[in-house]
Amino acid sequence: MLERPHSTQAGFVKALIIGLSASVAFGVSGAFIKPLLENGWSPTAAVAMRTVVAGLVLAPFAIVALHGKWNTLWRARWRIVGMALVGVAGTQLAYFIAVQRIPVGTAILIEYLAPILLVLFAWATTRVVPKKVVLIGAAVAIGGLVLVVGPGSISGDPVGVFAAFLAAIGAASYYLIAARPSEGLPPVALAATGLLLGSAVLATLGALRVLPFTAAFIEVPFLAGTAPWWVPLGIVAVIGTAIAYAASIMATGMLGSRLMSFIGLLEVVFAALFAWLLLGEALGVVQLLGGVLILAGIAFVHSERPAPIEVVTVVPDDEVDVRAVVGDVVNSSHGQLLGDTDREPAASTPV
Secondary structure (H helix, E strand, C coil): CEECCCCCHHHHHHHHHHHHHHHHHHHHHHHHHHHHHCCCCCHHHHHHHHHHHHHHHHHHHHHHHHCCCCHHHHHCHHHHHHHHHHHHHHHHHHHHHHHHHCCHHHHHHHHCCHHHHHHHHHHHHHCCCCCHHHHHHHHHHHHHHHHHHCHHHCCCCHHHHHHHHHHHHHHHHHHHHHHCCCCCCCHHHHHHHHHHHHHHHHHHHHHCCCCCCCCCCCEEEECCEEEECHHHHHHHHHHHHHHHHHHHHHHHHHHCHHHHHHHHCHHHHHHHHHHHHHHCCCCCHHHHHHHHHHHHHHHHHHCCCCCCCCCEEECCCCCCCEEEEECCEEEEECCEEECCCCCCCCCCEEC
16 A cells, blocks of 8 residues: 655644544544433444434535536545445444443454554555564554553453454554545545445444444433533534544545554544543543553654655766765766655655
């Protein structure tokens, strides 16, 4: 899998802000969806509703972004289908099966092994051994994730663990799909169409009773009081789904699947923070230390520098005094200009 690296520091900072915003937005979901799940809503119904509302919210922006180029949707049809079936419906389905059989902490921990899967995928497809700094970053980040989730939550039966690994594969695939060449499809259009199609798949699974599909249109506990069911659902749909998916897809296209998958680990940290602020759930020093380790792991992964790419320019034989720049060394030559290793290459680099 090849990805476009950020070309400037300013561009990287912008992409990083968008990626962090996506993690914050995804982190909102748990605290606001929990009152619904505790008052008659099945996970499938809640997710199907949030995704269809999010898709409808993004639809006008997608239409404007497309500028009437509807054929773009057809050219990117397999990317849209992949986002809907794998990135939205498939990952959610596998995760739900997992949490029915194993603790939520264990399911989250396994699902968020996605960055490790991406590192292994790049290793297998490019046959380039990951640099030590990437392996160290991966180990540090996963160690931080264990601390945030809680080491004591790791347990479960083989079927649940297998389903959680399927969710991890789905999450890794989501980042790969988001990082693929856009074929002219704006990120907001991919998010909108993927969410709408994914919600239709989830609703169909519910209608066929593959998954429980129940909803209770009542008032639910909300902050210090109560509110209609659509208030927390609306917050999750707009912030935790529409904004989150659009920002995540945009950032992945800018940062690449591997780095964005590590940034995505911060969703667990932000989810714990929101649960502490809004639901009063415990947030201790161990969880905070885990968050710091995840940040350190991201820093290690980002510190990897792409290997220099050799650029060869052939000039006519009668050209003379051609200057070849390799690092800081300038040599006179005759016939070829060989590479510039000082600058970050503008070509694609591996995941």
